[in-house]
Amino acid sequence: MKPLLLLLLVLSMASCYNVNRNCTDFKTGHFYSEINIDGTTFKSEFSRTDSLQIESYEGKIDSSQVRWINDCEVVFRTIHPKNRVERKDIHLKILTTTDSSYTFEYSYVGEDLKQKGIAIRAK
Template sequence: MYFSSAMIKVFTLSLLTALIVTSCYNPERNCTDFKTGKFEFETYLNGEVVKTTFVRNDTLEIDFYEGKADSSSIRWINDCEYIAEKINPTSMRDRKALHFKILTTKDDVYTFEYALVGESNKQKGTAKKIE
């Protein structure tokens, strides 16, 4: 098969344009819109979808799950990342702080990743702002 130099130039230009457009794409991250408020978070736990509600302000997050409340102190690292530490831990695992990072935002929903501080095994989740 023969390709003319004009065809190669058009192909190369198209490829470069596509690379430039996709490399400049930055997902929406309006993290400050999600620093405070009331949120819902759904996840799978033991094969079932469970829903947690939590309320967060600048320094405190209160999680509500199965009729119980659990409080954590919040320390923001930047507009999109914070460290959460249980105020009244009941186990050694609860004593370890969690690092949260907001990855993307859209309308009233944000996606995030989280892990124990210092751990590389990250989990992902999605939360919806309800108030």
């Protein structure tokens, strides 16, 4: 009887940690993004379609091809890279979602250093 109670307790606690991820709601649209790196907040604005993302950051516009790995993970490839860093693909994973925003982590493909940020759907 005790093992059954222990199992029920473990299962009930595990259900408290379900992460809400409705990633398909954020595959396309217009968003604002904030990323904090070493105490500095970087803000950008971007629009995403099924196959293209156009981002504006500090007056510069970048375009990237979009390739969804699954509903919550995407790889971006800069269309016209100007240097070696821009040639590296970026892997982004949506960690959690709300009705109007998502929290994500991203890194260059093949690198371990990950950064986190938040994207908010533009009104």
